[in-house]
Amino acid sequence: MPKPNILYIHSHDTGRYIGPYGHAIPTPNLQRLAERGVLFRRAYCAAPTCSPSRAALLTGQSPHSAGMLGLANRGFVLRDFSQHIIHTLKEAGYISALAGIQHLTSAQYHRGAEAVGYDRILTEDRPQAHIAAADFIRSQPEAPFWLTVGFFETHREYPTDHDINPDYVLPPAPFPDTPGTRQDMANYIAMAQILDDKIGHVLKALDESGQRENTLVIYTTDHGLAFPDMKCNLTDHGIGVALIMDGPAPFRGGRVVDGMVSHIDIFPTLCDLLDIDEPAWLQGHSMLPLLNGERDAIRDELFAEVSYHAAYEPKRAVRTERYKYIRRYDGRRSPVLSNIDDGFAKSEWLEAGYADSPITPERLYDTFLDPVERVNLIDSAEHADVLNDMRARLDRWMRDTDDPLLAGQVPAPPEAELNDPDGLSPRDPYMQS
Numbered sequence: 001m002p003k004p005n006i007l008y009i010h011s012h013d014t015g016r017y018i019g020p021y022g023h024a025i026p027t028p029n030l031q032r033l034a035e036r037g038v039l040f041r042r043a044y045c046a047a048p049t050c051s052p053s054r055a056a057l058l059t060g061q062s063p064h065s066a067g068m069l070g071l072a073n074r075g076f077v078l079r080d081f082s083q084h085i086i087h088t089l090k091e092a093g094y095i096s097a098l099a100g101i102q103h104l105t106s107a108q109y110h111r112g113a114e115a116v117g118y119d120r121i122l123t124e125d126r127p128q129a130h131i132a133a134a135d136f137i138r139s140q141p142e143a144p145f146w147l148t149v150g151f152f153e154t155h156r157e158y159p160t161d162h163d164i165n166p167d168y169v170l171p172p173a174p175f176p177d178t179p180g181t182r183q184d185m186a187n188y189i190a191m192a193q194i195l196d197d198k199i200g201h202v203l204k205a206l207d208e209s210g211q212r213e214n215t216l217v218i219y220t221t222d223h224g225l226a227f228p229d230m231k232c233n234l235t236d237h238g239i240g241v242a243l244i245m246d247g248p249a250p251f252r253g254g255r256v257v258d259g260m261v262s263h264i265d266i267f268p269t270l271c272d273l274l275d276i277d278e279p280a281w282l283q284g285h286s287m288l289p290l291l292n293g294e295r296d297a298i299r300d301e302l303f304a305e306v307s308y309h310a311a312y313e314p315k316r317a318v319r320t321e322r323y324k325y326i327r328r329y330d331g332r333r334s335p336v337l338s339n340i341d342d343g344f345a346k347s348e349w350l351e352a353g354y355a356d357s358p359i360t361p362e363r364l365y366d367t368f369l370d371p372v373e374r375v376n377l378i379d380s381a382e383h384a385d386v387l388n389d390m391r392a393r394l395d396r397w398m399r400d401t402d403d404p405l406l407a408g409q410v411p412a413p414p415e416a417e418l419n420d421p422d423g424l425s426p427r428d429p430y431m432q433s
Contacts, residue, residue: 003093003144003274004248005215007137007206010101010148011195012050012155013231014221016242017172018192024170025189029200030244033219035254037246038291042260044302044319048223048231048238049309051076051103053263057220058104059083060267060282063305064410065401070308072103075416077110081117083281085267086146092276095119095143097136100129101150109415118148126152130198134205149202153195156226156341158187171345172225173237174372180344188225216247216273218266226341228349232309234317234326235365235373239304250291259290259297260321283401297321303397307410309339310426311419314405318394324373325390326363329405330421333359338419338426364390 019027020034021041046056047063055068055078063069067079078084084104086096097120102113113121122132133149164186171181199219206212220243224230230237243261245251264284271278272286289295304317313336314329330336335357340346364380364387365373377383397403404410412418417430 002214005144005211006089006094006146006270007133007202007215007217008146008148009151009199009202009217009219010054011151011153011219011221012101013223013226014154014192014195014242015172015224015230015237016240017188017225018196018242020244021242025192027192027196029196029203030219030242033199033203033217033246034244037217037244037251038253038255038257040243040245040257040261042258043220043241043243043263044236044239044260044304045223045241045263046239046303047305048233049306050222052305052307053222054103057263057266058085060085060264060279060284062264062283062303062401062403064307064403064405065281065283068104069404069410070412070416071310072106072110073108074308074310074418075106075109075413076308077106077413078104078116081105081115083279084116085270087117088267088271088276088279089146089274090119092274093143094146095141096146096148097122097141098148099123099133099136099150100126100148101152102148103150109413126150130201133202137202137205137209137211140209140211151195151198153198154188154191154225156343158184158343159190159194160187162187162190164189172227172230174229174374175227175345176348178348180348184227184344214248216245216251219244220263220266226343227345228335228340228354231341232306232313232339234304234306234315235324236319236367236371237373239317239319250288257287257290259295260299260302260319261287261290262299262302265298301393303394305403307405308412308416308418311336311338311421311423312410312412313339313421314410316394316398316403316405318390318397319367320390320393322366322368323386323390324363324365324367325387325394326365327391327394328359328361331361332421335359336421338421338423338428340426342425342427 052063070076099122166182166186224238269287364377
């Protein structure tokens, strides 16, 4: 059997808020993709911020191990582009192409997408990504391909001119049902529909070209919705992501997988599928045992992190099947508002006093009895053993992966454009270096 093509579709800030995860959000093309392939109900990113999340997926390791500690558009860059999956696949005979966003480097600072090493850069024009991708697929490239299609949707700003009636929209958890949050969610839904239409355009080209049966389609997103307490947060609202894979066996059958998986597991899964040697830096696990029915779980813990987003906000987390432990390293006692995208939901929360909400240095949650992660068990005597275990897990991982936080504050590149953690908005003027 020939090596399958790999179509990697990545959206911004979507979390699991699409139709296949049960939300009243019309995304029929993603629904059909899920009903053909495999839907991962418990997939998580390694960082709920854009560039570090992508870096982890595409290098198969934690963001700090990959050296991607902040946003590419603000001056951060992947440490070693040779660790990007396209170079491992190139050795296996693949060509690589990019349409749309890559978000691991910026032309303003580090040569842009050209530095990553794609064989063909089809377009970096975000609105045209789906058209360029479809044209590439129809061109019938001779070698098996890895095609990245990076969509700007569903990043803010959301469209406001649409026909979604907010009166019949449910805001995302954990938000109150108010006119402002309903309108914010209605605007998100309108953009999710645009995303789904564009994905449908690419998948139609795959069907019409006759390459669908020998193409592995991977759809995912970087992190949770661009709402407060979601994006840039280590609760499941921030690190929970959509992951749908459809292709040759075992990625078929309209199946659901409940085992926990991390974005860093995708790279080793492809190595396993293609029978190629895993690079030494990989930190994830192949998902094929889950897909082949050999195991119900491939991991009993996963980790996530934030160092920089718009502002510095160092924190780390470990999640097991039941518990979540989050540790902060900035000593703050109030939210970093400059790491929250502006919108109706943020405005309403600020009006209700969110800026003065207490922030604790450690949090422990029972994600089974408290899935919205609101009841902090850090001082619960009944959970003392769990807390000690979770602390030890996180400490071990940080040591094993040489986390720079162990040495103190993580430095930013000299040219980094950063907001003041005490600021109000990511649109505020940058701090002076």
